Amino acid sequence: MNVSSWLRKTAISRLDAELILANSLGKDRVFLHAHPEFELSEDAEKRADADCLRRENHEPLAYILGYKNFYGRKFMVTPDVLIPRPETEAIINLAKELKSQKILDVGTGSGCIAITLKLELPDSDVVALDISPKALKIAEQNAAKLGAKIAFRESDLLEKVQGEYDLIVANLPYVDKKWDWLSPELTFEPEQALFAEDSGLYDIKCLISQVEQRLTNDGAVILESDLSQHEAIREYVEQNTNLSFVKTESLAQLFAK
Ligand SMILES: C[S@@+](CC[C@H](N)C(=O)[O-])C[C@H]1O[C@@H](n2cnc3c(N)ncnc32)[C@H](O)[C@@H]1O
16 A cells, blocks of 8 residues: 555544654655655554554554654653643743743653753753652653753652742643543543642642742742633732732743742
8 A cells, every 4th residue: 555545544634644654654744745656564554554543542643653842842752741732832931031040840741841941041950850750751761862951850749849949830730620621632641640639720729839938039930720720820829929920821820029
């Protein structure tokens, strides 16, 4: 079977099919467009068929391919880590405006935020933590591959954190299991990375109550959450800390002393 016939027979989106086929051939999509008559080997076709079936069963494409792009870089992902989302890039944009020296990333997952910040702000010192040792292993591998020097720690929120930071960033779990728009793809991602009690606010509120003692005098905090949670988080921060709301970009809220 050739490229063009294989692409025609699949029941998944054209883009996903092209990425799966290109991956199974070890080529890129440009190759497929340039060579629609290219004959697939039996092995390549079998691999592509198997990956296509995984996608039909709602497995996220990033787990099938083994990577996801974030802020223009390729991050390895496995089912031990949340797949980086494009909206999380807003945290990077906000942090870049602050040019902080000492940065702490809470709930680092694949390491996408911490590693990107270190590479975009090379003079910064970045520490990244996660409660999941399996996630930390993936983050460490991504940091090594992308050449980012980060100190990784296993910690339940700020429990094992010492010292003070100019900037604390966090994309913690904030999904409420009761939301009725959750996609079947989410069942493939780690529960610990997605869901939180108290309408999705449990971990974020815990972090807010710990954050001030780890911030420098002019420190700042950036938190990602669902838009529907922004008002509640802003109120919680303003009632429980001396931080003030500065601005929002996409799903990220910036608070500063
Ligand atoms: C929503 S994922 C975000 C991953 C990554 N920062 C990103 O933006 O793609 C949340 C991460 O927080 C971690 N996490 C959950 N509860 C935690 C806790 N109490 N302390 C530290 N990390 C936690 C999870 O293991 C997961 O890696």
